[in-house]
Amino acid sequence: MSDSEPQLLHLHTLKASCASCSVLELCLPIGLTGVEVERLDTLIAQRVKVKKGAALYRTGDPLRSLYAVRLGFFKTSVLSVDGREQVTGFQMQGEMLGLDAISTDHYACNAIALEDSEVCPIPFSNLEKLARDLPSLQHNLNKLLSQEIVRDHDMLLMLGNMNADERLAGFLLNLSQRLNRRGYSSRDFVLRMSREAIGSYLGLRLETICRCIAHLREENLVDLQGRNVKILDLPGLRQKVTGCHRHTEL
Amino acid sequence: MSDSEPQLLHLHTLKASCASCSVLELCLPIGLTGVEVERLDTLIAQRVKVKKGAALYRTGDPLRSLYAVRLGFFKTSVLSVDGREQVTGFQMQGEMLGLDAISTDHYACNAIALEDSEVCPIPFSNLEKLARDLPSLQHNLNKLLSQEIVRDHDMLLMLGNMNADERLAGFLLNLSQRLNRRGYSSRDFVLRMSREAIGSYLGLRLETICRCIAHLREENLVDLQGRNVKILDLPGLRQKVTGCHRHTEL
DNA sequence: CGTGTGTTTGATGAATTTCAAAGCAGGTGG
DNA sequence: CCACCTGCTTTGAAATTCATCAAACACACG
Numbered sequence: 040m041s042d043s044e045p046q047l048l049h050l051h052t053l054k055a056s057c058a059s060c061s062v063l064e065l066c067l068p069i070g071l072t073g074v075e076v077e078r079l080d081t082l083i084a085q086r087v088k089v090k091k092g093a094a095l096y097r098t099g100d101p102l103r104s105l106y107a108v109r110l111g112f113f114k115t116s117v118l119s120v121d122g123r124e125q126v127t128g129f130q131m132q133g134e135m136l137g138l139d140a141i142s143t144d145h146y147a148c149n150a151i152a153l154e155d156s157e158v159c160p161i162p163f164s165n166l167e168k169l170a171r172d173l174p175s176l177q178h179n180l181n182k183l184l185s186q187e188i189v190r191d192h193d194m195l196l197m198l199g200n201m202n203a204d205e206r207l208a209g210f211l212l213n214l215s216q217r218l219n220r221r222g223y224s225s226r227d228f229v230l231r232m233s234r235e236a237i238g239s240y241l242g243l244r245l246e247t248i249c250r251c252i253a254h255l256r257e258e259n260l261v262d263l264q265g266r267n268v269k270i271l272d273l274p275g276l277r278q279k280v281t282g283c284h285r286h287t288e289l
Numbered sequence: 290m291s292d293s294e295p296q297l298l299h300l301h302t303l304k305a306s307c308a309s310c311s312v313l314e315l316c317l318p319i320g321l322t323g324v325e326v327e328r329l330d331t332l333i334a335q336r337v338k339v340k341k342g343a344a345l346y347r348t349g350d351p352l353r354s355l356y357a358v359r360l361g362f363f364k365t366s367v368l369s370v371d372g373r374e375q376v377t378g379f380q381m382q383g384e385m386l387g388l389d390a391i392s393t394d395h396y397a398c399n400a401i402a403l404e405d406s407e408v409c410p411i412p413f414s415n416l417e418k419l420a421r422d423l424p425s426l427q428h429n430l431n432k433l434l435s436q437e438i439v440r441d442h443d444m445l446l447m448l449g450n451m452n453a454d455e456r457l458a459g460f461l462l463n464l465s466q467r468l469n470r471r472g473y474s475s476r477d478f479v480l481r482m483s484r485e486a487i488g489s490y491l492g493l494r495l496e497t498i499c500r501c502i503a504h505l506r507e508e509n510l511v512d513l514q515g516r517n518v519k520i521l522d523l524p525g526l527r528q529k530v531t532g533c534h535r536h537t538e539l
Numbered sequence: 540c541g542t543g544t545g546t547t548t549g550a551t552g553a554a555t556t557t558c559a560a561a562g563c564a565g566g567t568g569g
Numbered sequence: 570c571c572a573c574c575t576g577c578t579t580t581g582a583a584a585t586t587c588a589t590c591a592a593a594c595a596c597a598c599g
Contacts, residue, residue, distance in 0.1 A: 139442065142439050174417070184435060187438050196375040453587070546595070547593080550590090551588100558581105560581085563578075565574100
């Protein structure tokens with residue numbers, strides 16, 4: 040609760056050094072001492088670049104770090120034994136990768152960069168050690184994990200109950216909202232993923248995605264040329280997804 | 290690492306007092322002192338009965354406790370704003386409920402007892418406090434949360450990539466394996482949920498579930514009468530679900 | 540022994556996949 | 570600078586899967 044001057048300075052320095060990192064955002068609301076902030080700082084000092092198309096990690100790799108996306112865009116996917124791919128998420132600036140690895144100490148999915156990207160590795164054992172001394176950090180890690188569960192349940196609702204048009208509308212709204220939260224336009228943005236990746240994420244074929252895009256275009260809800268998205272009618276788009284759950288992540 | 294006699298005794302007493310609680314199982318592998326075990330004991334001393342059809346908690350209720358299922362069977366579900374229901378999971382003896390509430394301090398789903406059941410409430414704030422002093426407890430809580438994420442990703446693969454027959458086969462195998470792990474027969478068990486609940490879980494209609502059951506019956510893979518299941522050909526059933534992911538939870 | 544809830548099966552129709560072919564864009568090398 | 574190539578996208582037509590509607594059935598419970 041006590042927010043002395045020097046501490047705030049530290050926090051801002053820190054924020055500048057790793058803008059929009061999830062971990063940081065989660066730590067900001069709580070009172071940390073200068074020393075604590077410095078310890079946290081050592082955790083996330085590094086940067087790693089990942090080229091477009093390259094894997095940050097693959098299923099089965101041993102867990103070393105969680106990753107906060109600093110720049111760029113990732114997709115995560117699981118593979119079935121017979122080769123079918125399910126995209127489980129897209130991660131943008133300020134979002135976290137690797138949480139599913141904690142369960143077995145091995146990553147349970149593939150994380151692929153969709154464009155040239157940059158991440159902050161957060162060595163997990165250090166994070167756990169630090170979290171022992173910083174209860175608020177631990178609490179926020181718990182929250183982060185729990186949020187991921189809620190997000191996944193929303194996706195289950197999507198795949199289990201919504202038709203193709205509703206899924207695509209929900210997907211676009213979700214992207215729009217997340218971009219907005221990070222200071223980007225919520226009405227005008229670029230898709231970083233292929234139709235096929237969107238389809239896999241939404242449990243549909245790429246051709247179906249194309250057709251649904253055509254529908255949204257015909258209804259003048261979005262202007263979608265290639266990967267450039269302009270949302271023309273946000274309320275109209277929302278209305279297409281009444282099916283979508285608590286206003287949490289949509 | 291040091292497992293002195295008295296400590297083991299404590300652990301066994303504890304285990305008897307709350308057989309098959311997830312939390313406990315997660316704590317067993319690690320070295321706890323007698324005092325620590327006692328503190329843990331105070332957390333999970335209570336029992337709460339939940340009648341068939343009753344809600345353990347509902348979406349929006351403030352998070353007080355996580356719950357370990359001691360006896361019985363639950364389903365969790367989320368509701369879309371326009372009333373569509375998605376079952377997000379079935380929880381049996383020894384499994385945990387409420388993890389999704391950590392993210393907002395409010396439960397994000399409804400937990401309904403499918404038969405007369407009994408749970409151990411684990412007051413969350415106490416758990417977090419205790420976890421500060423017991424790093425291994427904290428680690429295991431992290432793992433528990435991460436496991437749930439992995440499970441959800443497997444479900445996404447199911448809903449996104451598998452046809453109706455494969456989904457049902459996967460569902461039965463999953464139940465079979467979880468029952469087996471808890472000492473019950475993996476070949477002969479009773480479904481605690483309706484066809485409709487199975488359908489909602491698998492993203493299908495109840496009629497489709499009925500038809501898929503008929504298919505499995507025709508192929509002599511299972512003998513399924515009403516809610517009584519006898520698995521006749523486990524390898525054959527497995528083969529139906531090649532699509533299913535890492536052998537983790539299936 | 541009726542009543543209600545849950546299950547099964549059939550017939551029909553709608554939504555999505557599959558297969559196929561053409562169009563478009565960006566990048567490379569002649 | 571243009572031609573070509575490759576990968577991604579779009580659109581059409583046919584096939585398939587699943588949902589919907591409807592009716593009969595089974596079972597448990599009061």
